[in-house]
Amino acid sequence: MNALSPAATPLDRVAELVAVHRDRPGALLPLLHDIQDALGYVPAVAVEPIAEALNLSRAEVHGVLTYYHHFRTEPAAGVVVQVCRAEACRACGSEALFEHAQRVLARPGTPSCHLESVYCLGLCASSPAMVVADKLHARMTAEKFDRVIAAQGATA
Incomplete structure (x- = not known):
């Protein structure tokens, strides 16, 4: 898991990872994996910036995020x-x-x-x-x- 700096927020880390993936073909799944690896989950507030950066609808991003059981939208308990x-x-x-x-x-x-x-x-x-x-x-x-x-x- 990638560590966050003490001042970094989850959206800051999402923005960093979006910047890494935004120009890659088929970036959505690798991006979602990287966000979950970094944060332990994919926050719901990340859907809009991901959609905007990848030129997808929020529904498309949300659909992929909720289709795969691997992804969590809330931190795991323990x-x-x-x-x-x-x-x-x-x-x-x-x-x-x-x-x-x-x-x-x-x-x-x-x-x-x-x-x-x-x-x-x-x-x-x-x-x-x-x-x-x-x-x-x-x-x-x-x-x-x-x-x-x-x-x-x-x-x-």
């Missing part, structure tokens, strides 16, 4: 936990892992986490896979999940 639920991971137990994650993260005293489903992290040969705080984890089990989440307690 550490982002993404469990892959695509076919290869599902065949190796990701549904049980996701259910375990729901139970564990609902317990009092657990670090504040935001659980998300994702569909393919590219670790199909090492499934089930997940991402916790931007770090990939492969061949996950309930026990490994518990250890990873417990380690977040020191940083959450």
Whole structure:
């Protein structure tokens, strides 16, 4: 994640990233990814400057932003936990892992986490896979999940 200077606002960072992407063909998706990487989400107030810079309608930008489940328009509550639920991971137990994650993260005293489903992290040969705080984890089990989440307690 790109760090913001203390005085920079989210719209300042959006403006910087728009300037980087504005003349590139097909810039919308890479721009949205870069904004989310930098801020942790794509603020709703970014839609208008993005649309204007890329010569798109606000509806087009909003449509792309809301179509893809990857993008958030509000900051995530706590550490982002993404469990892959695509076919290869599902065949190796990701549904049980996701259910375990729901139970564990609902317990009092657990670090504040935001659980998300994702569909393919590219670790199909090492499934089930997940991402916790931007770090990939492969061949996950309930026990490994518990250890990873417990380690977040020191940083959450």
